[in-house]
Amino acid sequence: MTEMTIVKGLQSEINVPLSPEPVWVQVEKDLQDMTVAMVTAAGVHRKQDKKFNLAGDHTFREIPNDTPTSELMVTHGGYDNADANKDINCMFPLDRLQEMVEEGLINAAANTHFGFMGGGGDQVKLKEETGPAIVEILKNDGVDAVVLTAG
Amino acid sequence: MIVQRAIESAGIPTILIAALPPIARHYGTPRAVAPLVPMGANLGEPNNYEKQRNVLRDTLRQLMVIDSPVSIVALPYRYIEGEEAS
Numbered sequence: 001m002t003e004m005t006i007v008k009g010l011q012s013e014i015n016v017p018l019s020p021e022p023v024w025v026q027v028e029k030d031l032q033d034m035t036v037a038m039v040t041a042a043g044v045h046r047k048q049d050k051k052f053n054l055a056g057d058h059t060f061r062e063i064p065n066d067t068p069t070s071e072l073m074v075t076h077g078g079y080d081n082a083d084a085n086k087d088i089n090c091m092f093p094l095d096r097l098q099e100m101v102e103e104g105l106i107n108a109a110a111n112t113h114f115g116f117m118g119g120g121g122d123q124v125k126l127k128e129e130t131g132p133a134i135v136e137i138l139k140n141d142g143v144d145a146v147v148l149t150a151g
Numbered sequence: 152m153i154v155q156r157a158i159e160s161a162g163i164p165t166i167l168i169a170a171l172p173p174i175a176r177h178y179g180t181p182r183a184v185a186p187l188v189p190m191g192a193n194l195g196e197p198n199n200y201e202k203q204r205n206v207l208r209d210t211l212r213q214l215m216v217i218d219s220p221v222s223i224v225a226l227p228y229r230y231i232e233g234e235e236a237s
Binding site for chain 1: 158
């Protein structure tokens with residue numbers, strides 16, 4: 001095979017944005033057999049919960065599936081959340097998810113959903129602490145797929 | 152996208168409803184859909200339940216359809232402030 005590299009280690013002077021390696025898992029189940037959880041970076045949490053720190057926050061809040069959506073709100077410093085605070089389903093469609101169960105499109109909504117505040121905060125902690133902590137609960141809950149909302 | 156990738160890496164398939172698809176692509180979303188919406192109302196305007204249902208239903212269907220990573224599928228719904236619902 002022809003050697004395509006002319007000068008080893010040569011780097012372009014043009015700044016090329018790099019994307020991370022793809023991650024991918026094959027979908028194995030049919031949709032109508034799935035338990036689906038929702039995870040949002042939009043800063044959604046229950047009104048009774050501690051608000052996110054607008055200056056940056058990598059923590060997350062659990063949102064039980066039976067939470068009335070009137071009990072949810074947004075704390076997020078990075079976008080106009082007026083619409084979401086009028087109707088949380090704009091960003092966190094918990095009521096619509098229950099309707100997908102009633103329609104028979106999916107089998108069940110997960111027992112627990114998650115809100116955190118994306119777009120800021122400690123990115124390393126988000127990756128190494130928050131992500132794995134959410135994953136552990138999702139796994140224990142038997143979740144088959146996750147729908148996310150974010151920027 | 153960081154948390155989406157963490158969940159997908161752990162073996163649970165994920166799909167993102169994105170308002171800013173170029174950002175989702177840059178950060179390596181595994182799967183995403185993109186209605187034409189402002190950040191903050193990714194499923195469309197408040198109290199438009201029909202549109203929210205359509206976005207969520209199409210999102211779940213795309214979970215089954217998308218067959219390669221970093222795929223972003225445009226959805227035929229839009230929410231532009233001041234415009235009639237469509």
